[in-house]
Amino acid sequence: MLRFALQKISGHSTQRIFLPATSTLMRGCSFATYEVIPKGQGREAHCDHVVKDQCNNQVANLYPKPNVGGQQKLQIGQNVSRKDKIKFLVTTLLDLKDSKEAVYSALDAWVAWEQNFPIGPLKNVILALEKEHQWHRVVQVVKWMLSKGQGNTMGTYGQLLRALDMDNRADEAHQFWVKKVSADLHSVPWQLCGLMISVYYRNSMLENLVKLFKGLEAFGRKPTDKSIVQRVADAYEMLGLLEEKERVLEKYKDVCTKIEKGHKKSKQTSLKKKKDSG
Structure with a gap:
């Protein structure tokens, strides 16, 4: 297992590599530290990069020159x-x-x-x-x-938005959404839009929820999930905008109907398969 760290020593860039002390060479060291000495420093100036441990033992040339056969040894860590x-x-x-x-x-x-x-x-x-x-x-x-x-990517943005929400940082999630995502509402996947609507809904940020949904509607985008429609309708109700609630439920009632029909159909198919197998 490897641990790496970088240090500046006497104006030179020095790398330290931490490895478990398992070899005979490291006997007596509970956790061996390897220091990479650049060319021109110390006793090992003839090597390009010499690796030494805390016991002052030379371990390996980190970047050895190719041998006669033209093959080069692997660098430390490549076999992990x-x-x-x-x-x-x-x-x-x-x-x-x-x-x-x-x-x-x-x-x-x-x-x-x-x-x-x-x-x-x-x-x-x-x-x-x-x-x-x-x-x-x-x-x-x-x-x-x-x-x-x-x-x-939108996938990474979704991971960050969800983590911010779960870390009780909904305001920061909103700021990130506005800065990185909101300008592309015409193409943002509905899965990510649904996630943000859920974040707004859970944190009672209802004005932001309604604004987001109106922005999606402005691009002629239609929700793909019943839960999105229901959250938007609930937000309008809690804001006292009952007419808007009824408008949304009426406009997207086919979304809820299609989902319910699809669920019933898949359930019937699974029951039929069980009967056939039985």
């Missing part, structure tokens, strides 16, 4: 599976104190050895944090990812 890297990062994030700087530093160190930004593994990390109901951590990871210019 993706699953282990994800598990390690999740454990690290859960153990960290509630500090944005600490979380961002851990994420920076985790991706330092990747040639390409690991968007896929990070998605798995977010899913793992969601399963643990670590909504505050989810927010921090997604915001860090967005700050790197990565993950700018």
Whole structure:
């Protein structure tokens, strides 16, 4: 398992790699720290990058030159599976104190050895944090990812909005929606619109809910789910706009009817399959 950290020492950029002390070389060290010494420093100036541990033992040349056969040895950490890297990062994030700087530093160190930004593994990390109901951590990871210019998709935005809502930060979710999503109401997936309507509904932000729905209607967009229609109707009722409530229920009654018919049909199909198999 790997841990990475970056330090500045005497004006030089120095990388430290943390590995479990399991080898014979690290005997006597409870947790070995490896320091990468750039070329031209210390006794090992003839190497490009020399890795040394806390016991002052030379471990490996991190970037060895190709041998005669033209083959190059793997860098440290390349033999660690993706699953282990994800598990390690999740454990690290859960153990960290509630500090944005600490979380961002851990994420920076985790991706330092990747040639390409690991968007896929990070998605798995977010899913793992969601399963643990670590909504505050989810927010921090997604915001860090967005700050790197990565993950700018509606799916990522939905994860952030949901996490903000679950972290009791509905106002921040609203601000993010207005800044990043609201300008594209003509194309935003209904799933994401439904999520935001739910956020507004749960947090009694009824004026924002009605405004969002009117914006969608202005583009001629039709709700795809009965729950959306019902929440909008309820919002109008609580705001004292009963005529608007009746208008919405009448205009989109076919949405509720289609869903109910589809549910009955699927239920009948499943019952028929059970009878046939019996």
